Amino acid sequence: MTCIRSFLRGSLLISQKKRVNKLNLESVSRCLTSFIIKQDKGCIINRKRYISIVFAWIKYLFTVLLLLCLINKGAESLGYNWQWYRIPKYLFSFDNGIFQAGPLLKGLLVTFQITSISLVLCIIFGFITAMMRLSDSFAARTLARAYLEIIRNTPLLIQIFFIYFVISPVIEIEAFTSAVLALSLFEGAYASEIFRAGIVSIDKNQWDASYSLGISKFHTYRYIVIPQAFERVLPPLTGQIVSLIKDSALVSTIAIYDLTMQGRAIISKTFLTFEVWFTVALIYLVITASASMVANMLEKRMKYENG
């Protein structure tokens, strides 16, 4: 009995404490609010937004700090010796005042080459496959379906190996070409589903209107359906581009000196494991984040005036 009683008392205490905490939070927020109101001359709509933004930033900074502490502690317990000063020369250096790209930047260039070529091919493959799946021909639909199922149900790494070790000796292509082919086939399958969804999402009324004017199926696609579908497809397609950039790291397994492979090479020479992987990850992050930003801008610009 006493045990239960003390437990109850404990929980009561805790709840009281919580209430105190809550009160504190409320008073803090009230302070903030009054401050913002003074600044804003009582703009009620903005008040709540300001508070939520302020709190979001506090939470965010707190999380980042916590993570950094954790990493630092982990490294300390490993006895890791941070040597950030050695990293810049792997990015770039100045030889007699002339800019010299380091291995990481060279690797980045290769990653760029692979992803940009793959991106174009991926969109072409994706578009053709989507049109095949939507076509009236049974053969085309089945073919597209088979391609999709094979690609989506096997790991990308295996596909890269398959193309590099099995197909490339037969048709005599280089590692770079195999990598581009594997990546674009893989991402193309996913892109095709995005395209198909975009095209299917266009209202049947648009088809009716176009057909009723005597416009052919081809021209309806070209002038009416695809322009509208493209806009809807842009956000998910950006996601696909971001995955393409990230997935391109896998081509380092077939001896292509992309960003990831260069990172591995540097580590095997210098043992700067933490610093190099942090740098490589940051570079990927910057590229993918800017890809998303560009897409956002495009999306805004393309939005036709909606009244």
Add this chain to the structure above:
Amino acid sequence: MIEINNINKAFTNGITALKNFSLTVQRKEVVVIIGPSGSGKSTLLKCLNGLEEIDEGSIVIDGIPLDHQKKNRLEIRKEVGMVFQSFNLFPHMTVMENINLAQMVVRKKSAAQAQETTMELLTKVDIASKAGSYPAQLSGGQQQRVAIARALAMMPKVMLFDEATSALDPEMIGEVLDVMKNLAKEGMTMIVVTHEMGFAKEAGDRIVFMADGEIVEQGTSEKFFNNPEKERTKQFLSQIF
């Protein structure tokens, strides 16, 4: 001008939309089709320009049979304009581009020629100042008038109106009906599905009353509204008026 012979149409879900339906429309005639919803009026219009396939029977428009040949189908669609209940303008194009498109793609006109026709038509439907606007910036009545201009830009021989005023706010119905009445006066062959009895009385040469995919009764507007013969017609009219 239009000969519809014994057409049958059933949807895949088993609902019969048209039963042994036959109708002949003369050149310059304005036929108004009325009837309760679900009686197959809209389906009939969609069959006339091949947006829906008929199961049996034949449709011949201006001497061209509507059959499985792609060429004939496209030819008929060029000659038959259609206006929809939900306007169906292309939202990513301006009013001007909406109307230019088919002229340039189907009729192979140059941009300048198309634009000239477009401006003429926009003046005709009294909306020339909105040529550069997007459909979403227009009111329902304005959108529908643009849709009519778009259909007219193909210089069709027949115009089909599928409940063109049903989706409009009451104060905008008049402006669209006026455009339609003017078209009728100019001698356009028209098939109009509508619930606007005022329009039917004023502009309709012939009224066709449909129920359950069949014609119940038809006649001149005067005879139809004043002396209906069939019991079903009387019942329908008493519900409306």
